Amino acid sequence: MATCIEEPASNGGTQNANFKGDPFASKIDHKKVARVNHEINNLNMQEVKLRLQHRGGDDNGSVEVLRKRLKNLMVPNNKVDNRSQLLYYVVIDFEATCEEEKCNNYPHEIIEFPALLIDTKKREIVDQFHMYCKPEVNPKLSEFCTKLTGISQERVDTAEPFHVVLSKFHDWLLSHKLVGNKRKTNFAFVTDGPSDFSKFFIGNCKLANVPLPPYCRKYINIQRAFSAHYRCKKPSLSGMLEHLALKFEGRPHVGIDDAKNIARILLVLISEQAALLPNERYSASGNVYHI
Known part of the structure; x- marks a missing residue:
């Protein structure tokens, strides 16, 4: 069965796994981050490509590369440490x-x-x-x-x-x-x-x-x-x-x-x-x- 990661609500709000634009993003919910990472890890190639296309991300590469790319877009604490x-x-x-x-x-x-x-x-x-x-x-x-x-x-x-x-x-x-x-x-x-x-x-x-x-x-x-x-x-x-x-x-x-x-x-x-x-x-x- 395909894993479902919830997408942005149609009114511009966010639901559950979507962190982008969350005013409380500075207070990372590590359990939620772990859950999202786990769900992304279980997406197949077609599923992860669709998620990236939805967010305007580059969908070229192996499934490992695409999963990492999706995590960078979805999870706030995946930003690089300077x-x-x-x-x-x-x-x-x-x-x-x-x-x-x-x-x-x-x-x-x-x-x-x-x-x-x-x-x-x-x-x-x-x-x-x-x-x-x-x-x-x-x-x-x-x-x-x-x-x-x-x-x-x-x-x-x-x-x-x-x-x-x-x-x-x-x-x-x-x-x-x-x-x-x-x-x-x-x-x-x-x-x-x-x-x-x-x-x-x-x-x-x-x-x-x-x-x-x-x-x-x-x-x-x-x-x-x-x-x-x-x-x-x-x-x-x-x-x-x-x-x-x-x-x-x-x-x-x-x-x-x-x-x-x-x-x-x-x-x-x-x-x-x-x-x-x-x-x-x-x-x-x-x-x-x-x-």
Whole structure:
């Protein structure tokens, strides 16, 4: 039997589960909120789409996404806490040297270093950093790596080494006052999974004999943030896009394209009031810990 969530009365008043415009909304009835959330959780795809259409909400996405969207419209205490989102986010997605046959001791070296600066208030990408890196331990790219990433041998041969690119990235962060003495706000890095920092970045810092920047120790694994917000299993990048009824733009495994698609997901999470604070950190040995 379909669950019925009562709609606004025809005279403009509200009944039971409809909280929007309620003069007593500041005094949250937590039992009522729990009941509404429970009822929304039991709506099927067609039912939740109809509720969203009635309220002028976006009805594109998986049932988990649509249920969360409906809760945001109906339940007053589902508003974001100002302390649960930062003013800026920097989306990272490295591409690194690789072989077709996996080897635990293979020294992955970053060959594409993209970063996108997201302004939460503007809800858009406001700047980007994008450079290629010349690998030094294995300067010749494997055929598999070139085919996977689309990065040519000539591209990396004419690029600067990792430590130079890292220095320029630091200058880029300084130019936006995200780090340094003139730092104006807190920000967080956003990645698709833990490997970008705990594997590729930390490994390259060791290979290049450069200290690990202190501001890189914590980050947001967007898979975990997405899973927590929509209460779904932790999805891949393509899975998150599918949940949101979005198509991948560009080419997979091209760092800047992957980063732009991660940013698209992040902007949806920002607009839908998700909690977006660092949720992982890593040790000097590369071990990942949940925050």
